[in-house]
Amino acid sequence: MNTYRHNERFVLESGHVLPQVEIAYHTYGTISPKRDNVIWVCHALTANSEVADWWPHTVESGRFLDPERYFVICANMIGSHYGSTGPLSVNPSTGVPYYGSFPRITVRDVVKAFRLLADHLGIRRVKALIGSSIGGFHALEWLIEDKSFAEKAVLIATTAKASPWMIALDESQRMALRCDPTFGDKNDTAGAEGLKCARSIALLSYRGAPAYNATQAEVDEPNKTDDFRAASYQRYQGGKLASRFNAYSYMRLTEMIDSHNVGRGRGGVEKALASVKASVATVAITSDILCPVSDLELIYRNIPNASLHVISSEFGHDGFLIEHEKLNEIISKHLEA
Secondary structure (H helix, E strand, C coil): CEEEEECCCEECCCCCEECCEEEEEEEECCCCCCCCCEEEEECCCCCCCCHHHHCCCCCCCCCCCCCCCCEEEEECCCCCCCCCCCCCCECCCCCCECHHHCCCCCHHHHHHHHHHHHHHHCCCCEEEEEEECHHHHHHHHHHHHCCCCEEEEEEECCCCECCHHHHHHHHHHHHHHHHCCCECECCCCCCHHHHHHHHHHHHHHHHCHHHHHHHCCCCCCCCCCCCCHHHHHHHHHHHHHHCCCCHHHHHHHHHHHHCCECCCCCCCHHHHHHCCCCEEEEEEECCCCCCCHHHHHHHHHHCCCEEEEEECCCCHHHHHHHCHHHHHHHHHHHHHC
16 A cells, blocks of 8 residues: 655645645556556445455456556545545644544545545546446546546446435434444544444445345245344444444545535536546446436436446445446446447
């Protein structure tokens, strides 16, 4: 992992100021002499800059993030848990971690930080921007803010504006965090039990009924009355996230999600999308209830040079992590077109 430290004031959309920001990032492959083989990946909510770790069968030979062909870069979003400035970072003004005092951030703040890193690395233009889920928020915002930055883009299981449904899910998760009496304490594990519950709520929207019914059924013990597989799965996944993430970051990042609206201050979503200059492939998943097919259709209809691809999958929003063969075919063709 590499880290870029920007030692100047970083002014957030809210007007709050971070005295400095650090941006953690990973790279794969070698940049070409003409610097024309760069692919920038924007990661999802609790993922990180180490794409090869969380996105199976992508950073491999013959795949769309082939490090033998491309220079792949992914930066950890500010506010998160994995090396970039966030709630567990030490506030230079106080000498102690921010914890709950870390200010709210927006999608545009995250993209602003990414652009600082790109400038630092001398990357003025990329072959492609690729973002899935919340990473798609960042990629789409970037396409609108800097219309010459990307030749191509791939937007997967994402949306142009946070829906009331999405915001309601996020607030339900934040309510779970606030119910934990330790949330507010000044330590790294504050709110851990609430985070477990928040993760459990989120998973329901990531998978949906078809995926749960297919993977968590009591096939061998159909007459059980307790200790159900689906229940233990929720507890396991909640504990798994709480062991690697922190509640303060989760709070701020779900608030960031709610802020997402590419049309804000730009005359509306359709007008903002119409300004995109890159060639964009949009990818929807049939069973996705968080970012449904209609959300990708809206993006596709309003970006001048766009295509729409719909993956049939029972794995819901998480299909972008699972349907790697179908994704590889779609994205590889788009990059090579």
